[in-house]
Amino acid sequence: MAFYSDNPKFYVAVDCIIFGLVEGQLCLLLTRRDFEPERGKWSVMGGFVQTDESADDAARRVLRQLTGLENVYMEQVGAFGAVNRDPGERVISIAYYALLGPGEYDPQLLANHNASWVPVDTLPQLGFDHPEMVSRTLELIRRKFSTEPIGFNLLPELFTLSQLQTLHETILGEPIDKRNFRKRVAETACIEKTDLIDKTSSRRGASLYRFNDSRYHSDPKFRI
Amino acid sequence: MAFYSDNPKFYVAVDCIIFGLVEGQLCLLLTRRDFEPERGKWSVMGGFVQTDESADDAARRVLRQLTGLENVYMEQVGAFGAVNRDPGERVISIAYYALLGPGEYDPQLLANHNASWVPVDTLPQLGFDHPEMVSRTLELIRRKFSTEPIGFNLLPELFTLSQLQTLHETILGEPIDKRNFRKRVAETACIEKTDLIDKTSSRRGASLYRFNDSRYHSDPKFRI
């Protein structure tokens, strides 16, 4: 089988760009590296693909090891294959992004990995080619956000319209008119009002809403 | 450096999904495999990444070996990392798509590689996970086509508005009103009329247009 063995092999890594909302701000979960290479710099959480797992499996494993979570929304960003992207060895990396709901992670595990939440608009200096990975991912989710209902993965199951609007404003980076926003939500079948009231964030109380996945799949219109 | 060497290595391939227009139809350049694995099936053109080249370089090399062309529009689609996607060996593949202009290739090289142009709406059975690669790529270019001026890569440098409209109809899969289309073109700064006339496709003759890249970059509005 010379066809294969004439060719070189490579380490293949996955890098997980993990998003979450902390106090309404869009944040990334980053780790400060206390080992070489790039010791002292910040980086997104990564790991190597193993022989018995697909690249997608590896990304899910890395996420699970860091957060304790399964069944998180993840999607591939793309492969990064520059020759010298890792100063230690030739490594080809496949980047994924994940969207975590609030509080859906194990603080102890995060501490064990030197990981902390950093707002995307005040990122520290990142090692490797992670700056490019992150900027490409931000472009990707901003585009996707407007056309597909991925944002709900960042919110609790029940959320108020103010929370939803703030999320949109945060990710798209511009203010939205409240009445127009609520009008569009009302026309969006997959966002349904519950009869529950949230009293924690205002004196008056706000209705709680929920994303209805099966309604979305039966009539996948989404634009907000 | 146990950090790296504790981990397995993999063959890494690139697969090129090459688009071109043949007689106005959107086609893919496919090869009939006369070697294992998947002998006899059709596949997109691929190759292995080498130690001295990036993944992007490898994709460009594969394209050059097949077509003789440099400086072709190419973009990454993503990585495909399922464990058994290649029946012969574990291979992780990074897919790219390329857009070729008409006649911009060496017919002799194509023949040497058993390659031929196949319309995308009548594709033969493909090997490996190439069906998924192709369908993901088609989605990708259809989305991108409406928002960025990538379509001009499929046309000659000078083209008529009928050619441009037919291309849009072909890729988006629906007819477009001629007057509305021409109105939008007239409002699009990066598509400029030349004073040349094409007489080959009609008795009356049609004005030739050209995509002006620097105008696009100074005012990157594009929607057509």
Place this chain on the structure above:
DNA sequence: ACAAAAGTGTTCCCGTTACACCCATGA
């Protein structure tokens, strides 16, 4: 009483769509 967030409709404008006929030319 007041602070703080929730909730609610209408108007205007611009961009999108629908639509049908004349023009220039080579055969």
Place this chain on the structure above:
DNA sequence: TCATGGGTGTAACGGGAACACTTTTGT
């Protein structure tokens, strides 16, 4: 002269943007 593709304008419609005040309730 006729067949073929090239070229042109207008009217109706609908979705998106702009805009300010009332409600509720805990302190």
